[in-house]
Amino acid sequence: MPFIDVSLGTGRTPQQIRDLIHELTEAAHRAVGAPKANIRVVIREVEPAHWAAGDVTIAERNSAAAATTEHSEQEK
Numbered sequence: 612m613p614f615i616d617v618s619l620g621t622g623r624t625p626q627q628i629r630d631l632i633h634e635l636t637e638a639a640h641r642a643v644g645a646p647k648a649n650i651r652v653v654i655r656e657v658e659p660a661h662w663a664a665g666d667v668t669i670a671e672r673n674s675a676a677a678a679t680t681e682h683s684e685q686e687k
Contacts, residue, residue, distance in 0.1 A: 612649045613639045620669060621656045628654055 632652045659670035
């Protein structure tokens, strides 16, 4: 029984999550021939403050990017 565990950042609509579940199920069915009823999919949405790359959270990175963009626009 395939078990697919996906972690992704927050911000998707319920329909986007549903579409992802459908596409992952279809892909696993095609790839390994598992019956769709036996395929398990878990989607974990992670808050930007709970996800980091290189000791910088996604929230911190987004804040820094927004500040840079705001500063650039003020200089125009």
